[in-house]
Structures are given as C-alpha cells and as structure tokens.
Amino acid sequence: SYELTQPPSVSVSPGQTARINCSGDVLPKQYAYWYQQRPGQAPLMVINKDTERPAGIPERFSGSSSGTTVTLTISGVQAEDEADYYCQSADNSATYVVFFGGGTKLNVL
C-alpha cells in the first residue's frame, strides 16, 4: 500500500537526540527520503536513500532503516531544527507513484 505513518509530533530539549519514525509496507523494497520544512519555506531534503546525507546537511542528521520502519535521528538538537519533517517513498510496481508520510512536528523545548 502507499501509506507512510509518522507520529504527529516529537518534543526534545536542546542538545538531546530526536528520533522520528516512519513506517510503511513498501519500505523493505523501496528507499525512503526525509525532508525538513520550516514555516513558510519549501521542503529541503535532509536524508537520501534511507541513510545518505546530502551535501550541506549537518552531520547531526542521520537515517537508518529496519524492516518496515525508517528512522530520522537528529543528534544534539538545536533550536533551528524545529520544523516539520516528512518521510517520502515511491513505488513503480504497478504504476509510478510518490507518497509522503503525514509529517512530524519537531518541537525543541
């Protein structure tokens, strides 16, 4: 199915580690991507192909994958990391489709 499930919100204090999960049946077969979206801005890819960090993304952002769940980890969270985070995947088994998780609001307390 084309569903990706994320928690609506995650809260952490500055300097702590934030983990955002994304689950979906397609994830053992297809890569996941993570995007950060600050208010009023376009999304920005922070993790590519489950675990790769694009150029210019801070090292505190990392990704992992296990079975039907992928995880975005932000180590040493900073105030500027407060944003919405979306996981995304795709499937071309029948017809090409791209789909997103519902998004997770990261609150930095």
Place this chain on the structure above:
Amino acid sequence: QVQLVQSGAEVKKPGASVKVSCKASGYSFASFYMHWVRQAPGQGLEWMGIINPSDVNTRYAQKFQGRVTMTRDMSTSTVYMELSNLTSEDTAVYFCTRGPTGEAELDSWGQGTLVTVSS
C-alpha cells in the same frame, strides 16, 4: 546553482483552471524529471504527478487524473502544471521539485505558488 522559479500567486473562482509555471536553470533541463507537490493550508505534502522533460512522458496521481496536465517548453526550460475544475479544496501552495531520472528523491524545490480558490 540549481534554481526553480515559479510564477506568482493566483486567485481563481470555483470551476476555473489555473496554470502554474516553473522555470529551471543551473542544470541540464532534459536530464531530470520534474514533480509537482501541493500543500493545503496547515496540511502535509501531496504528490500530484511527474513529467519527463526529455520525452514529455507524464504520470499523474490517481486523485488528479483527468484534471491535471503537465507540459514543458524546452526553449525556455519551463514546466507547467494546469489544474482544471477548481474547488475550494484546491486552495494550496503548489511546488515544483526536481528529481533525478529513475530515482525518487526530490533534490531541489521551487519557492511555491499559492493558489486560492474562492467565490
């Protein structure tokens, strides 16, 4: 550097159509797919479809089949997304976003175009 510059905000009446443009620069236009993603106020991201500028092949999300048309102009490196028969539920920010051929990542995004549908 890669830039995707979209057209300005639009206000449309229910039943009308809207055409949003996305001008690409800083890379080989024909070598990357272009996707369209929209975001209703306070809501998440919703994929609408994809166009391959090199052969004009398109794929649309089932939800928008019959209402959306994606085209491109190679001479200006511009892609267009036209959505017809608008309702208030189409009020959203519409983004164009680039994807490498054969890959699902969305590595560069336009600034977004707000389309408001109101009588």
